[in-house]
Amino acid sequence: MRWMRVPAVVVAAFLAAAGVVSAQQPYPSHPVRFVIGYPPGGTSDLVGRVVATKLAEVLGQPVVVDNRPGAAGLIAARLVQQAAPDGYTLLLAPSDLTLAAGLPATPPYDPVTDFAPIGLLINYPHVLVANPEVPANDAKELIALARKEPGRINFASGGTGGSNHISGESFLNAAGINLTHVPYKGNGPAITDLLANRVQLLFTSLGPVEGFLKSGKLKAIAVTGPTRLAALPDVQTVAENAIPGYEFMTWYGLVAPAGTPKPIIAQLNAALRKTMASADVKDKLATIGGDLTVDSPDEFAKMLRSETLRWHKLARDTGMKIE
Numbered sequence: 001m002r003w004m005r006v007p008a009v010v011v012a013a014f015l016a017a018a019g020v021v022s023a024q025q026p027y028p029s030h031p032v033r034f035v036i037g038y039p040p041g042g043t044s045d046l047v048g049r050v051v052a053t054k055l056a057e058v059l060g061q062p063v064v065v066d067n068r069p070g071a072a073g074l075i076a077a078r079l080v081q082q083a084a085p086d087g088y089t090l091l092l093a094p095s096d097l098t099l100a101a102g103l104p105a106t107p108p109y110d111p112v113t114d115f116a117p118i119g120l121l122i123n124y125p126h127v128l129v130a131n132p133e134v135p136a137n138d139a140k141e142l143i144a145l146a147r148k149e150p151g152r153i154n155f156a157s158g159g160t161g162g163s164n165h166i167s168g169e170s171f172l173n174a175a176g177i178n179l180t181h182v183p184y185k186g187n188g189p190a191i192t193d194l195l196a197n198r199v200q201l202l203f204t205s206l207g208p209v210e211g212f213l214k215s216g217k218l219k220a221i222a223v224t225g226p227t228r229l230a231a232l233p234d235v236q237t238v239a240e241n242a243i244p245g246y247e248f249m250t251w252y253g254l255v256a257p258a259g260t261p262k263p264i265i266a267q268l269n270a271a272l273r274k275t276m277a278s279a280d281v282k283d284k285l286a287t288i289g290g291d292l293t294v295d296s297p298d299e300f301a302k303m304l305r306s307e308t309l310r311w312h313k314l315a316r317d318t319g320m321k322i323e
Contacts, residue, residue, distance in 0.1 A: 031088075032062070035089065037069060037074070037076030047252050054278055073096045115255040115258055116258050120253045123250075130201050134221075146177035206231060
């Protein structure tokens, strides 16, 4: 047999072509990292883990949850912003992502340009819950109490600049009252102190407090959305009871680093639609009381822009800072 000497340039070209084929493996070909900016025990973790579990089934690859709490989600957002734009690092994006852009200490990212929107997951109201010792049973009574004793009542949050802090400040602005804000490192510690009456109020999704409401350890004062929650039919909205036209909704979406290829974004959006349409996901997230509707990447991008503008004014008016 006669051996032929293959020129080095041909070998190099072959290896380069092989590398291209390898790099173009069908997505996803290995586990996906799912980053959550808050600790276990709160709404973010609940939503994130439910979605990640089902998304793994749809994609056919493990979706690994990575909790990176701190600075109202900024640590997690920064991590994903700096990740490779290959579809293997995703961020559970809360409404906090857009608020941060309007805070005095400008975050090291732009929610509109530094991320590739995949889709909205859920849009839901907060419930204003109180320790049973608070002598108010609806929004109107609470506002009257706060005006009588300004600054004496505390409201907790899972962190300054987080969605339940934003919800509280929005309510205070609309009602023209003064409550003392007490930030915690997550919803879990805030609920613990609320149960002990070390703080008196909390704006939160229904899920983490539903059991305490049923047992009477906490009571629901109002709902911040446009309609009452099916799980709390006797609890009035802020709008119908005290402040006509008032509405506060918060949300979660899914984003990837900017520059992630559009075919991968489209594939993730399709997988997200299947995920959120599944009966088990709907059942597990039912306690939050929101709408599970996945929009297109372009629609979610428009929402990110409008939400960023929306919160600029509130941040300026209240002087909120990330902690």
